[in-house]
Amino acid sequence: MRMRVGSAVQPLRVGSALVALVLLVACAPAGGSTTANGTTATSTGATGTTPTAAPVATSAPATGSGAANALPALPAPSSPIPVTVIWTAVTGANGPLWTAYEEGYFKQQGLDVTLTNIASTSRAIAAILANEAQFSNTDPSTLVSANAEGGDLRLVAALTNRLVFSVMAQPSISSPQELKGKSIGITRAGSSTYTAALQALKIWNLQPDTDVTLVPLDQVPSILAGLQANQVAAGVVSPPTSIQARDAGYTTLIDLAKDGPDFPSVGISTTESMIQKNPDTVRRFVRGYALGLQRFMTDKQTAMTDMNKYLQLSDQGQLEATWQDFSQYLADPPEVPEAGMQAVIADASGAEPKAAGTAPSDYLDMSFVKELEPTGIFSK
Secondary structure, three states, X not given: OOXXXXXXXXXXXXXXXHHHHHHHHHHOOOOOOOOOOOOOOEEEOOOOOOOOOOOOOOOXXXXXOHHHHOOOOOOOOOOOEXXXXXXXXXXXXXXXXXXXXHOOHHHHOOEEEEEEEEOOHHHHHHHHHOOOOOEEEEOHHHHHHHHHOOOOXXXXXXXXXXXXXXXXXXXXXOOHHHHOOEEEEEOOOOOHHHHHHHHHHXXXXXXXXXXXXXXXXXXXXXXXXXXXXXXXXXXXXXXXXXXXXXXXXXXXXXXXXXXXXXXXXXXXEEEHHHHHHOHHHHHHHHHHHHHHHHHHHHOHHHHHHHHHHHHOOOOHHHHHHHHHHHHHHEOOOOOOOHHHHHHHHHHHHOOOHHHOOOOHHHOEOOHHHHOOHHHOOOOO
């Protein structure tokens, strides 16, 4: 199905992107926050539009689930702890998060979770810093830039430690050098698609702004729509959108998951103050995510059913291919490696000098993941 894209598409000036991000983090209101009631997943775009909300059901973990039995129980809180969790992109990378919610693992850990979609990493960061949400999936490069401007964000879990994105181009384009003077669609500055675009351009020795224009199109499915409407020459997309683009005949210029660098791409963040004041809540959240990850990796049918409540794919082959891709590339254990984070810092320091000289420990708190590793819950 062809998706409509608004006609007013403005190119992104890379030199000003991080300045704009800092301003958003400092003062932008966070759209899409809702009262944490644990019964409804909301979906709010960064522009104020509301995409089609996926139906969400709250259910208990399957009886006898190996995942549920892998962890010793924590003492139950006196009442469920309300938590708002942001997901920012329509991608299979969120599969374990959605499974944790749909299969009741957060509830099992004593949390009353509301999932909300904010289609902008920078606005998600603003919501976290304002305590309008407690956790969000986050691009590590954007997190480094936000902390350089005074944020206190920490990654507490990894989703992917590689860039699970492909650059798909119009069928008439067969090589990266043919992109000179043309445009590449991304979601927006500060997103993982933005980071992936910069990494691809670096590999190809092309410069943003001078050789190629980056065009923000808001959400990943809209990038494919932009290709279909000939608004962009290429686009940075992740599964399932990359699979849909491939099936539609677009050219794969690079699959960064296979041919790109080891580079943490998406993690789950909260604030250092949240970790210090509410470590029990953070522990319960990471445990719930870990249970969702284990179920996603080992129960294909449940994973695909849960994932498709949000992806809403009609093609079962594309759904299965999305699960296959992410079962291969999801971080398991969900730990950001220090070497990978050091690469992110080095890369971000070029545009954000304040990040130079910082260390992975300034951005990571993997202690909650590490304390689960002896339980054997993780596959690798």
